[in-house]
Amino acid sequence: MTASIVGWAHTPFGKFDTETVESLVVKVATEAMADAGISAGDVDEIVLGHFNAGFSPQDFTASLVLQADPQLRFKPATRVENACATGSAAVHQGVRAIAAGAARTVLVVGVEQMTRTPGPEIGRNLLRASYLPEDGDTPGGFAGVFGKIAQAYFQKYGDQSDALAMIAAKNHKNGVANPYAQMRKDFGYEFCRSESEKNPFVAGPLKRTDCSLVSDGAAALVLMDSETAKTMGKAVNIRATAHAQDFLPMSKRDILQFEGCSVAWQRALQSAGVELSDLSFVETHDCFTVAELIEYEAMGLTPRGQGARAIKEGWTQKDGKLPINPSGGLKAKGHPIGATGVSMHVLSAMQLLGQAPEGMQIKNAKLAGIFNMGGAAVANYVSVLEPAK
Numbered sequence: 001m002t003a004s005i006v007g008w009a010h011t012p013f014g015k016f017d018t019e020t021v022e023s024l025v026v027k028v029a030t031e032a033m034a035d036a037g038i039s040a041g042d043v044d045e046i047v048l049g050h051f052n053a054g055f056s057p058q059d060f061t062a063s064l065v066l067q068a069d070p071q072l073r074f075k076p077a078t079r080v081e082n083a084c085a086t087g088s089a090a091v092h093q094g095v096r097a098i099a100a101g102a103a104r105t106v107l108v109v110g111v112e113q114m115t116r117t118p119g120p121e122i123g124r125n126l127l128r129a130s131y132l133p134e135d136g137d138t139p140g141g142f143a144g145v146f147g148k149i150a151q152a153y154f155q156k157y158g159d160q161s162d163a164l165a166m167i168a169a170k171n172h173k174n175g176v177a178n179p180y181a182q183m184r185k186d187f188g189y190e191f192c193r194s195e196s197e198k199n200p201f202v203a204g205p206l207k208r209t210d211c212s213l214v215s216d217g218a219a220a221l222v223l224m225d226s227e228t229a230k231t232m233g234k235a236v237n238i239r240a241t242a243h244a245q246d247f248l249p250m251s252k253r254d255i256l257q258f259e260g261c262s263v264a265w266q267r268a269l270q271s272a273g274v275e276l277s278d279l280s281f282v283e284t285h286d287c288f289t290v291a292e293l294i295e296y297e298a299m300g301l302t303p304r305g306q307g308a309r310a311i312k313e314g315w316t317q318k319d320g321k322l323p324i325n326p327s328g329g330l331k332a333k334g335h336p337i338g339a340t341g342v343s344m345h346v347l348s349a350m351q352l353l354g355q356a357p358e359g360m361q362i363k364n365a366k367l368a369g370i371f372n373m374g375g376a377a378v379a380n381y382v383s384v385l386e387p388a389k
Contacts, residue, residue, distance in 0.1 A: 003098040003106075004229035004388055005221050005236040007036020008346040013217035013334035014182040015115040021056045022064045024111050028220035029068035033107065036222035037233055040069035043222075044103035046077035049090030049110035051337040054125045055117050065109055072107075083129035083374030084287060086110065087219070087341025088381035092241050094223045104225050110342030111218040122214055129375045131249040140203035143211055143288070145376055147203025149255055150290040154205060156256060156305065161205060163308035164289040165193035168209040170317060171286060171325050175332025177359030180343070182213050182334030210289040215334030219342040221349070226388065235388035236349040239274075239367075242267035244380045260380035261298035261371060268369075268382035276300050279384075280365040281351065282322060283344040285373040286329040295371060296324075318362065326351070326362055341372040345383065352387045 009031030011024060025048070033040060046065045050056075058064075062079040066072040082089040087110035094106035114122060123141030130138070130145050138144035154160060169189040175181040192209040195201060199208050229235040244267065246260035247253055269275060276299060284299070286292035296307035301315065301322060310316050316324035327333055327347045330340060348368040350356040368385040 001098055001101060002226045003095045003223045003238050004226045005238065005345065005349045006224045006229050006232040006234060007032050007038070007222040008220065008349060009035055010180050010219045010343060010346050011217050012180050012182070013215045013336055013339070016216045019113065019216060021050070021058060021061060021111055021113050022067060024113065024216070024218035025061070025064045025109055026068045028218040029065050029107060029109050032220035032222050038105065038222060040071035042105050043072060043075055043107045045094070045097050045106045046072065046075055047090045047093045047106060047108050048077065048079045049081070049086040049108070049338040049342060050079055051081055051083065051086045051112055053128045054121065055112060055114050065107065082379040084285070084335070084337050085341055085372045085374030085379040085381050086338040087343065088370070088372035088383065089341065089379070091221070091341060091345050091383070092243055092381060095238055095241055098223060098225050104228055106223040107220065108223060108342060109218065109220040110339040112336035112338040113216045114214045114336060115216050134249055134251060143203040143206060146288040146290055147206050149376065150206055150288070151204040153256055153290060153294065160293060160308055162193065163293055163311050164210055165189055166311045167286070167289040167292050168192040168331060170311065171329040171331035174318060174326050174360070175328025177357055178328045178333060179357050181328045181332045182215050183332050206288060206290065212287045212330035212335040215336040217334060217336040217339045219339050219346050221342060221346055229388060234353055236352050237386050237388050238383060239386050240268045240272035240384040242271065242382045246378050246380065248375065248378055250376055255376060256294065257304070258294050258298035258377040260377050261295055261373065262300070264380040264382040265299045265371065268384050272384040274367065274384065276322070279322060279367050279369045281326055281362045282324045282369040282371065283327060283348055284324055284329070284371045286325060286331050287335060287373070289331065291373070292324070292329070299371065323362055326360055341381065344370045344372055345385070348385050352385055
């Protein structure tokens, strides 16, 4: 049995002093079930994506979803975690439950609250998604890890500061039309390219505009077996999923290759019976601009070392041959870790049904690709989505 998305909910991403992990979870769970037109009693299984790693004092959060409705009591509920790919790990877990015949309807929720945590602690918490024996003392936390990756890429392929600034400018421009985005401001290429008091270097060649935002937020979706989904008000089929987990230490692999990303893309496209060029758009994991650059290569859009071509020649713009991150990506939208992968699926489903916000909508979107990454290309998840026929 294949799975379909039949309803969803999405909070804005940002800094929310009055919200808690619990309130965010309850909000999106309630709204997603209402959007799907189901009752809590119809839910067979619950999957919660919540990274935490010290951001929230409340751990063991799977049962918080039950707070949305008393009818959810005694339903199987599991929390999953796979670093920054936690949200997609939750979605894929729900898809597998349906594929196995263990559930017909699954409620998937992704959440994170990060902004209440003091700055130094944020860095330490995020660094837990790296291999601590090697990277635990990296200056700049997780940004420092990707700063090292950017430096290594520059050493091998030349200074790519222009391309990184173009990626940042593209995603910020796209984010203006996304009502859920934390930062809805078109900074322009010159601001992103230039070091300034408002755009200082953060780690290696990465400036502030090269780094995604610390965020609070949640997203949820309702999965249903595709046969039953045909009777629902709307349905987006998950045509293929793939997950490739790589070694945690960067010393055990060529970090400039993002090999797990390549493997996941190859498996998903093969399973879907399509090629990259068949996709209408891609939502990809731009935790840092250098990640999006290398992902162009890993997904097969350009040869190795030539990712800059894709942005410099306009391929990945909203009107290009393969629009990438029409939502503004993590760069503009924000990156509440457990929510990010669920958000990618929700916004892609909106695109495929022509229900994306005005200005964000890709014309005649028929096939979506999603890449969500945990750690430095360690947890790699790809989904291919299409409207139900």
